[in-house]
Structures are given as structure tokens and as C-alpha cells.
Amino acid sequence: MVVVHIPMQWRKEIGVERLEVAGATLRQVIAALDACSPGIADRIMAEGRLRPELAISINGAIAERGLVEPVPEGAELYLIPAIGGG
């Protein structure tokens, strides 16, 4: 199982601060999240890809392989705004 922390802005509608789901890749984790909270996948993905304005931190490191990013068992995921540098 992995723990996914729900962004502050979504918590009111989703009703929880974190969800615990199973999944070995981001694609599987998002599918599992959507099963728990229907519609959440649309907040994370658009046109079958991760939304560019979102970054996903897996155990403290930003994932850069999109939906195929491996997610280790017991990982902690944060969905955070992406940041562009200068």
C-alpha cells in the first residue's frame, strides 16, 4: 500500500486528507485513487497524461517519468503545484 496526501484545495470535496491505496506505478495508484474517490483521476490527469501544473513527490523526490513512474511499496506521495524556474 502507498499513502497519497490530498492537496489542501481538494480536501473539502474529497473529504479526507490522505488515501491509502495499492499500486506499483503512478498509473495504478491513480486508478486506485479514482476507485476510492471517483473523479480524482481527472484532477491529476488530462488527455491520458499527468497534468503539467502538478508535480508528484514520491518519498520526497519529484517523479519525472509520468504515469510509468514506479511507486515503491509503502511510499508516501504528495500532489503539489509544479514550479518553473527562471
Added chain:
Amino acid sequence: MTTTERQAQPAEGYRVVGTRPVRPDGTDKVTGRASYGADIRLPGMLFGRVKRSPHAHARIVRIDASKALALDGVRAVVTAADFPDPGDAVVPTIRGPIPKQWQLDHIIAGRKVLFRGHPVAAICATDPHVAEDALALIDVEYELLPAVTSAREARLPGAPLIHDDGLAARVPGLLQVVDGKPTNTSRRTEMRVGDITAGFAEADVVIEREFETAMTHQGYIEPHAGTALWNQDGRLTVWTSTQGAFGVRQSVADLLGLAVAKVRVVPMEIGGGFGGKLITYLEPLAALLSRKSGRPVQITMSRTEVFEASGPTSATQSRVRIGVKRDGKIVAAEAHLVYESGAYPGAPVPGGARCAFGPYDIPHQYVEGFEVIVNKPKVAAYRAPGAPQSEFAVECVLDELADTLGLDPMELRMRNAAREGTRRPDGAVHGVIGNVEVMQAMVSSPHYQSELVPSPDPVKRRGRGVAMGFWQNGGGESSAYANVHADGTVSLILGSVDIGGQRASCAMQFAQTLGIAYEDVNPIVTDTDSIGFTGNTGGSRTTFATGWAVHEAALDIRRQLEQRAALIWEVERADVAFSEDGIVRGPDGRQMTFREIAAELPRTGGMVQGRVDIVPTSAGGVVGPAFAGHIVDLEVDTLTGKVEVLRYTAVQDVGTAVHPSYVEGQIQGGVAQGVGMALNEEYIYSDDGVMANASFLDYRMPVANDLPMIDCVLVEVPNPGHPYGVRGVGEVPIVPPLAATANALTAALGVRVSQLPASPAVILELISALDD
């Protein structure tokens, strides 16, 4: 300005990394031979100019270019109507989805103009003066609308709605809705760690303050310039000054409805960017003018156009509250951020939110931020976008807390320093970082250990300030190709534009891995058809990510040369090894230098190319965040309000300083820009939205004789997530100067400086209020 020389020797364990070789672009730049954006000349090239709105907010009633087109020498005019209709499309961006129509509107307005300088038409002619004259002949009829040029005005009930086209309704959250109606307030960002209410309940002392910063410009010395040739076969070539050729390619292809493979972007030398050259402004206009005229077209901006119509950084308002225990332990901190976006969404609120409390380990944190749309140019990235403003507010409150608690300001910071394992408000956990080491180096520096002597002149007051800064840095995709030549030299082909020494830093990492001399590597920045995708040169990512790519390219060559040596020696591949010293060794004492085996390549199967396209973090890399701490002494003339910076020391964890001179240059540049933001720089607008100081004469950036020696102290805590310990160094040095300068001014004047720039007028007002 000068710098403290750290070392002339390579970094420990390295032969090339850590030395200070001559930069590969140096000769061309000092002799004037380097070709920047406006330097390209093509046969038959026409000169374009952009017709811009004189109004900050108006409806376009009619555009009539017939008189301009009739002028001898004028070849074509384009307006928004010449672009493919974006329809209802919504496009994803790193700042969130926006209507594609707004992307086009930003390039050239069709319905409304939203800021002074907003393009409404573009024209090209055989001569730049004819083009200039023709602009005056384009007749544009406007219906004036009330303008709002500050977030405060824009958020008032009843403020004129800037985006009234209804398109925002397609993107939830793009505009905040009040009583069922959209407003000028755009996206909201919120982050939380712990329980902020419980945290403040634990605090013995709580201080809350409000702060403001002005809209400022990156001030790159080279104005934007774009040249395009739309060939009759449908292929488009663009020559431009940009931080990201691949980003320009995508943007141009999207706006013009072209296949990416039909567009080639050639990056020219770049005269500064600092984030401001990540955006496309002129290239789509030049492209359409080229298609219409059948000739190459070049458009350049004047300095006034750069100020009025490119992308400065946000003016901001911040409210920060921090609670501490009597022993100086911070228990709770919250920040409310309001950043102006300019005419379209995209203010760097997420950056400000993620970095606000970055240098500290605080159990309970809350950050809320809003972007606000105003009738000013759309903001762009500017060096650590969003962080200088939010950290300015936080560092000022920390200074006041230290004073209240009777603690040395560095002692308070060190008691709360983030370190390995500290969780940031965005959920990420710090790995190996040099934050504590930076603080220790600040405290032990000769500057901090020295006494600040009062001015002998009674009208002048002196003060010292400190501040920390944090920026997370970036990763992303980079490509590198390396062609080995028979004489033992290598052409290193890069997709990363060189804006701050990346050719040198990449060539050095490549030479280090391949065991050859830096001088034997010729680094070349190439066009988008000649190398794999490479992300922007921005986000302090290039020496990290492209540096990783060249390291991998060198490893690729090593593997191929091992195979070739095995072939030549007729031995097993497993018995051959390429060593760090650049020598290939085989069984029975056989060995060849890199140069010797390179000479054999043409007759043993052909030349060798190392080739890599990589996302370093997907290969096990970790982006190393950056920390900086600055100390500044300054003197205020209480009669004139003028501030003189007397002494400045910038300490920074730089990971491994690949080329220390470049690192010091980045730090000094960041300090200069940050001091400018703190003391002088600001967009000054009239009530009707006209910028009153759109020239370098009136927009006061610091120049060399405004600043003292900036001492750089390079703290090297290597990033374990990179082969050479690299951390990005380019952005974080702009973060601390705002707060360090404000804290020094506060110490000098005895009154909190909370509004930047602290220009002479602001200082005199503060002194006057104090005297009253």
C-alpha cells in the same frame, strides 16, 4: 566587484572539475564576434515592427492597415485574424490549463487590449525606418475601458473585469467566482503542514507583519529579437534569442498550427534572460509576416517595448505570522501571498508558497496564495520565481522575533535550520543539504565577526542585515551528442542554450569523465533539428541535468572504445577497461591513450559518437536544492534617503563548484539584481496604466559603481544525487538580498522597512514618520 578566490585547484578527487579554465565563448564575446538574436542577416530579409496599444485596457473596434500597406517598401501586415482560430481549446501549461485563445491574445490582441504595449498588428518592410513609419499609418480605433494596475484595485468589489470573454468558465478555478460572477482573482494555492492553530497555541511570542514589493524587470541587456523564414515548402526556420529553443519550437508550432517537425529553431547567443526569455513573443509574428511576404523577416524590440510588453516579475503583497517559544524554537508559521499576474494568469505563487519557509524546520505551517490579474504585462519567470518576495517577508519577521527574544539573528535561524530529513511544506523531504553549513559559514565569516563602525558623518546611519534563501532547483530532460575525432578531440553537441557558462561546465564534466583535457572538448549549442529534446536553460537545471547527460555520453564513448580496443587487440571485451585517466588498458600490459585509440577509429570500423537523451531523476538522480545566506552592511544618508551598500558577503551551498569563477559570477549577479529590487527598481505607472519609467535612464538598476566588492563564500556540500555532486547555483542568490537589505535598513533607521524598493522617497518618508 571582485570576489574571494576559493581555489585554483580542482575539486577534491577531480582533475578538471573545480578548475577555472578559459570560457569557450569568451573570445567571440569580447571581440564582438558573437552573434546575438538581432545579428543574423539573411538574403532579402525584411524588417518587422509591432503596432502596440497605447492604452492599458480597451476594446478594439477596428484595425485599418490599408494606408500602411500602400506605403512604398511595406510588404505585409498581420493581425490576430491571420492566425488559426484557437476555437474552444484549453491547453495545459505548467501554471495550469488556460484557454488557447488567451495564449494567442497575449501574442497579438484581437478583441481587447489588456496592457499598454499589447500587440495589435505587425508589419514588415524593406527598411526598418519604413516599417517604423508604416506603424503610424495603421489606424486602430479603441473603445477605452477603465484600467486596474494593482492587485488591491483589481480585487475591490466592482473592479472592472479584465477577462470578460467568458472563456475562463471552461477552466475551473482559473478565475475566482464571487456571487456567481468571475473576478480578477485567479488561481489559489494552499499548503499545510501540521496543525497551524495548535502550533500558534504553543507559541510564547507571535509577530505578524505585512509587506509589499514592486513589479521589477530582469533587465537583460539584450532585447528580444526573432527572425523567421517560412519556406515555400512549408518549413519554418526561426532564429532567436531564447532560454529554450525547444519551447519556442512547440509554442510556434501550436500557435501556427504546424507540425513540430516542420519547425526548426536556431538559438543565437543570448544576452541575458534570467527567466524572461522562456516565453515566445515575436517569433509567431515574424513567421506569419514571412509567409505573407515570401521573405525572411526579423523583428526586434526596443528597450521600451521590453519594459512595457515582455514579462517582468510580480508586484506582491504578503502577510506573515510566525510564533516562537521563548527559547527561539519556531512552532508555527503562516503566510498569505497575493501576487500580480499581469494581464493573463501565471504569477509565481506556487514558488513563493513552496519556498517561504524553506530554510527552516517548522512543525506547523500554512501558506495560502492568490494570483491577481491586472492591466500590466503578463509576468514571466524571474530567477527563483516567487521566492525572493515571500522569503523577504519571512526573513524580516524572523529578524524582529530575534530582536524581541534578545537573540542574535543568526542564532534564531540556526536553532530552526532545515536539515536532512526535514519535511518541506510541499511534502518533499530534504536529502543531503548544506543549509546548516551555510549558516555556520556566515557566522564564522570575517564579515559577520567584524564590528560595524558607525559613520563619522552624523547624518548617515549604518546598519547590518542578514537573511537566508532557499530554492529547490530543477531537473528535466537533456540531450548530448559527442563526436570523437581522429586527432583525439571531441565536438560536444548540446541542446542547452548557454546563458551562464553551461558550455564550460558541461565540457568540464565531459572531460572529467572521459579522462581528457578540457581544451580537447569543443562544446557547441545546436538547433532543434540537430539534437534530441532538451529542456529550457532555466530553473538552475542545466549544469545538473545536461551535465549528467554529457557524463553519460562520455560513458557511452568509453564503452564503445573498450569494444574497439578489444577488436584491435583481438582480446575479449571483458578484459578491456577504460580508466579514469583516459587510458584503455587490456591484458598483458596493453594500453592506449584516448588520443591513440581515436587515431585508430577510421580504420577499425569508423568514428564513434556518444549519444544520450536522459531525464536524470529517472536514472537515479536527485535534484539538490540550494541554500544561500547573505550579510550586508549599508549606510543611509538621512538627508537625501540615498543608500550606499558598504559591504556584502554571499554564502552559498553550491554542491560541487564545477567552474568556481562562473559560480561566483552567478552569485554576484543574483546579489546585484536582488539589491536592485530592494533599493531602486520598480515599474511606476500612471493612473491610466502607462509605465512612466520605461527606459534604463529612469528604471534604476544598480551598475558596477553602485555596489561594493561582493565577497562570495562557496560552501561545497556535494549533491549525492549527481555524479559530480552538482547543485544548481543560478537562482538562489537573488533570494536573500531583499530581506538582508531591508533588515540592514531597519537596523540603521530603527523602523521596520516593509515596502520595497526602499527608494530614497520611501526612506525619507520613514524617517519623517519617525521624527513625528
